[in-house]
Amino acid sequence: MLFPTVFAALVATVAAARDRSTFAVLRHYGSGPLMDCRIDPIVQPGGPSGHVHTFMGANNLGFNTTGQDLRRSSCTTALPKADLSAYWFPKLYFKDPSTGKLEPVPFYYMNVYYFFDATNDNLKSFPLGLKFISGSPQIRTPPAKTGAQNLDPNKGPLNPARITCPRGNFNPPSWPAGSDGSMAGIGDPTNTGSGIGFPFQDCDGLYSPMRVDVHFPSCYNPAAGLENQKSNSAFPVEVAGGKRDCPQGWIHVPHLFFETYWDTHKFLPRFSNLLGKESPFVFSNGDVTGFSAHADFLAGWDETALQQIIDSNCDAGHAGIHTCPGLIGGVNPTSGSCKATCPVNEDVNGPFDKLPGNNPLSGWKYGAGTVGGTGSTNPAPPNPPPNTVAATPTTLVPTTKATTTTPAFTPTSGAGGISGFSYVGCYKDSSARTLTGETFVNLGQVSSTGCVNHCASKGFSIAGTEYGGECFCGNSLTKIEKLSEDKCGMACKGAPNEKCGGSWALSVYTKGGVVPGAAKRHIHDHFAHHRRGHSHN
Numbered sequence: 001m002l003f004p005t006v007f008a009a010l011v012a013t014v015a016a017a018r019d020r021s022t023f024a025v026l027r028h029y030g031s032g033p034l035m036d037c038r039i040d041p042i043v044q045p046g047g048p049s050g051h052v053h054t055f056m057g058a059n060n061l062g063f064n065t066t067g068q069d070l071r072r073s074s075c076t077t078a079l080p081k082a083d084l085s086a087y088w089f090p091k092l093y094f095k096d097p098s099t100g101k102l103e104p105v106p107f108y109y110m111n112v113y114y115f116f117d118a119t120n121d122n123l124k125s126f127p128l129g130l131k132f133i134s135g136s137p138q139i140r141t142p143p144a145k146t147g148a149q150n151l152d153p154n155k156g157p158l159n160p161a162r163i164t165c166p167r168g169n170f171n172p173p174s175w176p177a178g179s180d181g182s183m184a185g186i187g188d189p190t191n192t193g194s195g196i197g198f199p200f201q202d203c204d205g206l207y208s209p210m211r212v213d214v215h216f217p218s219c220y221n222p223a224a225g226l227e228n229q230k231s232n233s234a235f236p237v238e239v240a241g242g243k244r245d246c247p248q249g250w251i252h253v254p255h256l257f258f259e260t261y262w263d264t265h266k267f268l269p270r271f272s273n274l275l276g277k278e279s280p281f282v283f284s285n286g287d288v289t290g291f292s293a294h295a296d297f298l299a300g301w302d303e304t305a306l307q308q309i310i311d312s313n314c315d316a317g318h319a320g321i322h323t324c325p326g327l328i329g330g331v332n333p334t335s336g337s338c339k340a341t342c343p344v345n346e347d348v349n350g351p352f353d354k355l356p357g358n359n360p361l362s363g364w365k366y367g368a369g370t371v372g373g374t375g376s377t378n379p380a381p382p383n384p385p386p387n388t389v390a391a392t393p394t395t396l397v398p399t400t401k402a403t404t405t406t407p408a409f410t411p412t413s414g415a416g417g418i419s420g421f422s423y424v425g426c427y428k429d430s431s432a433r434t435l436t437g438e439t440f441v442n443l444g445q446v447s448s449t450g451c452v453n454h455c456a457s458k459g460f461s462i463a464g465t466e467y468g469g470e471c472f473c474g475n476s477l478t479k480i481e482k483l484s485e486d487k488c489g490m491a492c493k494g495a496p497n498e499k500c501g502g503s504w505a506l507s508v509y510t511k512g513g514v515v516p517g518a519a520k521r522h523i524h525d526h527f528a529h530h531r532r533g534h535s536h537n
Contacts, residue, residue: 017119017120017121017243018117018118018119018123018243018313019118020118021115021116021117021118022115022313022314022315023113023114023115023116023317024113024114024116024309024314024315024317024319024320024321024323024324025111025112025113025114025316025317025318025319025320025321026078026079026080026083026111026112026113026114026320026321026322027078027079027111027320027321028057028077028078028079028109028111028112029077029079029332029334029337029338030077030334030336030337030338030339031337032107032337033054033055033056033077033107033110034055034056034057034059034061034077034338034339034340035054035055035059035061035339035340035341035342036052036053036054036055036104036107036342036348036349037052037055037061037340037342037343037344037348038050038053038344038346038348038356038357039053039061039062039063039342039344040053040088040296041061041062041063041064041065041066041086041298042131042133042229042296043133043229045063045064046063046064048063048344048357049357050137050285050357050359051090051091051137051283051284051285051286051355051356051357051359052091052348052355052356052357053088053089053090053091053296054088054089054090054091054107055086055087055088055340056077056078056086056087056088056110057070057076057077057078057083057084057085057086057087057300058070058073058075058076058085058086058300059073059074059075059076059338059339059340060072060073060074060340061086061340062343063343065086065298066129067128067129067226067298067299067300068128068129070085070086070298070300071084071128071300071302073300075332075338076332077338078332079320079321079322079331079332079334080305080322080327080329080331080332081329081330081331081332082301082305082306082328083300083301083302083305083306084300084301084302085126085297085298085299085300085301086296086297086298087110087112087258087295087296087297088295088296089212089214089258089260089293089294089295089296090137090283090284090285090292090293090294091104091107091283091284091348092104092105092107092212092262092264092281092282092283092284093105093281093282093283093284093350093355094264094267094270094271094280094281094282095281095288095361096270096280096351097270097271097273097274097280098270099351100353101350101352101353102282102350102352102353102354102355103349103350103351103352104348104349104350105262105263105267105281106262106263106266107261107262108209108261108263109261110258110259110260110261111258111259112256112257112258112259113256113257113259114254114255114256114309114321115218115255115256115257116254116255116310116313116314117218117243117244117252117255118241118243118244119236119243119244119245119246119252120239120243120245121236121245121246121252122252123252123253123310124251124252124253124307124310125253125254125301125303125304125306125307125310126220126253126254126301126303126306127220127226127251127299127303128299128300128301129226129227129298129299130220130226130253130298130299131226131227131229131232131296131297131298131299132216132217132220132229132232132233132256132296132297132299133229133233133295133296134160134161134214134215134216134217134294134295135160135214135292135293135294135295136292136294137283137285137287137292137294138292139291140289140291140292140362140363140364141181141182142180142181142185142186142196142197142291143157143158143159143161143196143291144156144159145181145186146186146189147162147175147185147186147187147188147189147194147195147196148188148189148190149162149188149194151215151235152235152236152237152238152244153234153235153237154237154238155238158235159196160214160215160216160235161196161212161213161214161215161294161295162188162194162195162196162213162293163194163195163196163197163198163199163210163211163212163213163290163293164193164194164211164212164213164259165193165194165195165199165201165203165205165210165211166193166203166204166205166206166208166209166211167201167202167203167204167205168204168205170192170193172201172276173187173201174187174192174193174195174199174200174201174203175195175197175200176200176276181196181197183364183365184197184200184278184364185197185198185199185200185279185289185290194213196290196291197289197290197291198210198279198281198288198289198290199279200274200276200277200278200279201275201276202264202265202268202272202275203264203265204265204268208261209261209262209263209264209265210261210262210264210265210281211259211260211262212259212260212262212290212293213257213258213259213293214257214258214293214294214295215256215257216233216255216256216257216258216295216297217233217234217235217236218235218236218244218246218252218254218256219233219234219235219246219247219250219251219252219253220232220233220246220250220251220253221233221234221247221249221250221251222249222250222251223249234246234247234250236252254306254310256297258295264281267280278364278365282355282361284355284356284357284359285355285359286355286359286360286362287362288361288362288364288365288366289363289364291363302329304328305327305328305329308326308327308328309321309324309327312325312326354440358433358439358440360440420456420511420512421452421456421463421509421510421511422509422510422512422513423508423509424508424509424510424513424514424515425482425483425508425515426482426483426484426485426487426488426501426502426505426506426507426508427464427477427480427481427482427483427505427506427508428479428483428504428505428506429464429466429472429479429501429504429505429506430479430504433472433478434464434474434477434478434479434506435462435463435464435472435473435474435477435478435506436472436478437458437460437462437472437473437474437475438455438458438460438472438473439472440470440471440472441455441471441472441473443471443494444494445469445492445493445494446465446468446469446470446471446492446493446494446500447465447492447493447494447495447498447500448463448465448492448495448499448500448507448509449495449498450471450494450495451463451464451465451471451472451473451500451509452509454471454473455473455474456511458473460473460474460475461474461475461510461511461514462474462475462476462477462508462509462511463508463509463510464501464506464507464508464509465492465499465500465501465507466500466501466502466504466505466506466507467490467500467501467503468490468491468492468493468500468502469492469493469494469500470500470501472506477508483505487502487503487505488501488502488505488506488507490502
């Protein structure tokens, strides 16, 4: 399924400016998604990501997928054979109001609109391996004070993601009238069927249940490079004649728009008592607001084929991009399904008490101080979890106990007469979790004493407290990076005289005062300098 890729020739090709916008929908075939999996080869390469994504497109996927890898795929859900790109977005879950259990919302189908904007620029194909992202998994507050769409950076805050809720009757409204986003989503003032945040009504439109919409930037900065998703893209700005242009020296590529449909209506008998009050739906990153809708794109197109579609001024519209005249490579048969194998061996379908990746619910009544695992973001999130993965557990070796401003801690005798643990310092945590033996231990009001006693009673040799009220246990650290003591200065909710870590910082206690040895390798953290403020986990 390989086609000639001659990017150098494409760069040399001069395409005329476009006086009008055209579009063609990329349609997918098959039954269900390509894969549901807790990976993100763009933002969190190298291992499991912070939350589950639903994938469509080419099937040669893994922790470190590149454009070349995608070109070696054995199949794709996309109808054009020339498109071996990967498309992904957070999986949607339903929280049963009666049981509190979380279960997946069936994925209905996906459309990807390829808009070829009217522009003074030369519109070009996506270069192989280009990584684009849009939306932010970290936000739990509205990206703008209005529910209206804005894709022009010159016209105020960007608002590229939204929810569409088709309904037979829009009375009462899908989003509470007068909402400011603090406890509910915000309806679009000009479109009753669309807004930001999850709607508080049932989306019962025929063949069109709740839809998550994400627009992508269409300006690529070659100086930043294919893989620098934090700064390699921007939305174009409107210029004279209604055209949209990119900054000088940037490359104008097709404008992508993801439509993902979720069969939320099937759950109506179980949440009808919530209508008008709240939403029972939650993204896989723990977001109950819907403000964090986001998506990723990794280009795997045969560049010659896509450039031919662009240069032919294809305006196939809803008939599909696979019907564009002169399509190179042909069309995939619609019989059967293309599937991929997830490299993370875990259940993502539940029902669960907690989401995969241990992402706690956050936003609105759950509070905005605890934010779920990382994923795509554009622009960069204010406080994303680190780009780290669970490494092979590191052996703990005895060493001289570090002297810190926090005194050594020996827990009082408790469950089973536990004793012998000592405080060994403040260590960095991540969405992959530094202590994985038992996470988010349910102790009620957490204290370091209570956490250590619990972990010891369960046979663990290490205990850690974090963010003033979280308890973790284990026998080894998956990541070793010691922090200054001021990072672990939060008082424990269950014992204000004790310290319980900080934001992405663990107060670590070990049996016998054994501490980790020096880290042997460095894991690059793309987002370390953004990880500040109150958002956490």
